[in-house]
Amino acid sequence: MAINKKGEFLADEILISDFARTLGHPARVAILKTLAERNECICGEIVEVMPLAQSTVSQHLKELKNMGLIQGTLNGPKSCYCINWEKLEEYTRQFNNLTNELLNKKPLALCCK
Amino acid sequence: MAINKKGEFLADEILISDFARTLGHPARVAILKTLAERNECICGEIVEVMPLAQSTVSQHLKELKNMGLIQGTLNGPKSCYCINWEKLEEYTRQFNNLTNELLNKKPLALCCK
């Protein structure tokens, strides 16, 4: 594309779409589920349950980290990851705001007759 | 990439990530907001409020349509779009299932000490 137009939308539209895009790959959804289930995981444990190479999983972890949804701390040669609950709650709240606002506008009559 | 691995995840992870990916661009969030606000819109009205070319908006509409989130009916030379509320409700429900399941696992103690 010539230029990226994403910046020309509203800040909350950008925030919500960034959150959604981060959850827009099943691997990242699966990683969050695994982390929530086990509370914390070293990278290798996540790689084990994923049908992807270690380097690919590492990239997905990086994206989740960039979005602030998870955090990783070094523990020896291992990396221990866990969910950033505050961020997840905040983004979820924003996302629910959007869907609630949309669904509240649902009319009684059908459209596009 | 060599091959697409998305199919190797769970069906509900794929469904949720497809929904999320569809909302993963601010233009598509903005389109849904506009449609919800006005109940129904002809394509041109959406183009007016969007910082994008007509052909680009048409593509975003197509993606929302492919996901089933909106539907368009021809009305003379115009296309009248509106939200598919049942689908939006269903996907929202699935998405909330995920985030609720995640957030219910939030522990009392902090992780990764």
Add this chain to the structure above:
DNA sequence: GAATATTATCGTATATTTGCGATATATATT
């Protein structure tokens, strides 16, 4: 200090997404 184990990053290939102008298509209008 050498070997091992774990993970992040780099480089690369390919796929997908984004964006636009031009064009095709379909319906009104004159």
Add this chain to the structure above:
DNA sequence: AATATATATCGCAAATATACGATAATATTC
């Protein structure tokens, strides 16, 4: 029938995302 209007689609360019192997970086263990 010719013209105007509205929208979808095509073709293209550029950006981004996905995936992997190889390698670098780091810490542990022998």
